Amino acid sequence: MAEMGIRAKMFVKDVMSSPTITIDEEASVHRVAQRMEKYKVGGIIVTGKQGKPLGIITERDLIIRVLAKSSRPSKLNAKQVMTSPLITVNPDETLSEVARRMSRLGIRRLGVMYKGNLVGVITSRDILAITPELLEIMQEHVRIREETEEEESPEHPPLAGYCDQCRGWSDTLEEVEGSFLCEECKAEL
Numbered sequence: 001m002a003e004m005g006i007r008a009k010m011f012v013k014d015v016m017s018s019p020t021i022t023i024d025e026e027a028s029v030h031r032v033a034q035r036m037e038k039y040k041v042g043g044i045i046v047t048g049k050q051g052k053p054l055g056i057i058t059e060r061d062l063i064i065r066v067l068a069k070s071s072r073p074s075k076l077n078a079k080q081v082m083t084s085p086l087i088t089v090n091p092d093e094t095l096s097e098v099a100r101r102m103s104r105l106g107i108r109r110l111g112v113m114y115k116g117n118l119v120g121v122i123t124s125r126d127i128l129a130i131t132p133e134l135l136e137i138m139q140e141h142v143r144i145r146e147e148t149e150e151e152e153s154p155e156h157p158p159l160a161g162y163c164d165q166c167r168g169w170s171d172t173l174e175e176v177e178g179s180f181l182c183e184e185c186k187a188e189l
Helices: 029-039 059-067 095-105 124-152 183-188
Strands: 022-024 043-047 053-058 109-114 117-123 159-162 169-176 179-181
Touching: 022 029, 029 043, 029 053, 029 059, 043 117, 053 059, 053 109, 095 109, 095 124, 117 124, 169 183, 179 183
Parallel strands: 022 043
Antiparallel strands: 043 053, 109 117, 159 169, 169 179
């Protein structure tokens, strides 16, 4: 694919969402839900006093830790509900590595850290969004490769077997007027 001008690998930095939606650890869960709704996201990064990421609150966290327990969102803060620690990746990791990690850990969102700073979030949805394009690129690559191989290969590939004229073995028999002949017998004609 490199000869076609397409990189062989895609990286986190190619598909991550940035800037990241964050909320302070002391914010109420009610405020967390409002912010998630405002920005139309399924997860929000919880930060500490110096702005460093501490964890994440997802829709699932809200259901399990707030709604299922009949807790009042205005009485809980983000720190009490978040999943911690935040699992992070580097922007230069490949999408295949990250997708495997998400699958293995059973998570759908990862923070993206660069030089100790949160620079984005990558979700399984981000990866899925580019999958159709990747499949189309791969199909096109296979089509081009098949066309190239057809152009390079002879119309009739050589056959191996016994020559009909001299009865000797040949790895390169060719059909001549209904008989399969070795190179020597073909040259004699």
